Amino acid sequence: MKLNANEERIMIYISEHLEEIPYLSSRELAKRVYSNPTSIMRLVKKLGFVSYNDFKVNIVSTLKDHPAITKEIQSNEDVLSLVSKVAKIQTQALQQTKETLNTMILQxxxxxxxKAGSIDLYANDTNASLAQYAKHLFFLAGKLSHVYDQDDLQLQASLLSTPDQAAIFISKYAKNSHLLTAARQLRQAGVPTIALTSSADNPLAKACQFHLVVPFAFTHQKISELDFYIGAQYYLHLCYVYLYSQSYEQALQLEKDFDLLFWK
Incomplete structure (x- = not known):
């Protein structure tokens, strides 16, 4: 069964609002997903349901009970399976991160x-995208940030940083020797260092002053890395909303000032 882009978008909405679906008419569902009743009925038939009422009665149990026991992705999996599986991966990753979160360390x-005048983010490869995202969030909270995603720049920054800054290191495996060297150099210089990593026992966690652990179980499939990215993003969101709430009025004013400059 192959769904087009519009049908996939509708399925995503359905999976995220399962408890509401039994109470929606086809017209109301179409309105919510910016589609039309005809497209809804076409999708219902494609999914194998006899009618829209049949769909409403059975879609919740179908998606909830659909095999998604493991995080392994199989060859040619159908859309219903993937919708359920990815939703479970995200939910479980967030729950596991929340359960292992040490509130004392987080505080x-x-x-x-x-307290930091600025926040530096050290990351390589895909993790650098997380760092760039965090940089954007921290700006919205009134914190100047820099991202160092190259070995030489990481080492140079570690030599020039001062204790009034803070440094966040993002790494799943904590195997990059230059990243570890930069973390040790910064800590020795009195700069608060924070490791966002997969274990409290790996070299990066031990090199930094603080560590925030993101549960991550390595498998042969790269899909398992979703756990780390989801959990790491959760921590970065916590940092952002805390900083935003602590400088609420200034953050609001900063947004207004930025919009005036951007749209000038």
Whole structure:
């Protein structure tokens, strides 16, 4: 069964609002997903349901009970399976991160970030995208940030940083030797260092002053790395909303000033 882009978008909405679907008419569902009743009925038939009422009665149990026991992606999996599986991966990753979260360490990290004049982010490869995203968020909270995603720049920055800054290191495996060297150099210089990594026992966690652990189980499939990115993003969101709330009025004014400049 192959769904087109519009049908896939509708399925995503359905999977995220399962408890509401039994109470929606085809017209109301179409309105919510910016589609039309004809497209809804076409999707219902394609999914194998006899009628829209049949769909409403059975779609919740179908998606909830659809095989998604493991995070392994199979060859030619159908859309219903993937919708259910990806939703479970995200939900489980967030729940596992929340359950392993050490609130005492988190509060210490947040206090350091609040006091810091600027926040530097050290990351390589895909993790650098997370760092760039965090840089954007921290700006919205009134914190100047820099991203160092190259070995030489990471080492140079570690030599020039001062204790009034803070540094966040993002790494799943903590195997990059230059990243570890930069973390040790910064800590020796009195700069608060925070490791966002997969284990409290890996070299990066031990090299930094604080560590925030993101549960991550390595498998042969790259899909398993979703756990780390989802959990790491959760921590970065926590840092952002805390900083935003602590400088609420200034953050609001900063947004207004930025919009005036951007749209000038």
């Amino acid at each position: 210490q990290v947040l206090t350091c970030l609040k």
